[in-house]
Amino acid sequence: MYNLVIGVIAGIIFGVLTVAGAWFGGEVYERARLRSELVAVVGQQQQIAAALDLYETDGGRVSSLGDDGAALTGLLESGLLNAVPPGTWRVRRGGEQIWNPLRIQTPEACASTNGFAGLPEVCPPCDNETLKTYPACELSEDAI
8 A cells, every 4th residue: 555655745746747748848938949940050051151152262252152052053163062952942142141030839939049140139021121131020911
């Protein structure tokens, strides 16, 4: 009988700790996921920038590649990229601007991701040309 009581008490304690961990740890796990997603995108951005630098070093004019998909296709054809990193990449002004607007589920997550990048914690709209430096942005309803 004593073992049964101890087992029930241990089960209740385990259940309470599990719920508490999910309740309080959920935000920590979400922030870690957002940070890892941002780190992956920054690494991919650096990969594209390095390929553009190599293209220019080999005597090519980066502006001759074009923008967005054309620039990435040019890098693939020249052998400087093995594959285009996943996502919708934008390349403008001869490689001066390279970005991949992240599609984050909530405005709070969007703002947190921008905060990780050292920018103000806001979630600008994706179609605003002046805010292309933000890694995460809010898509309009018709773009979803």
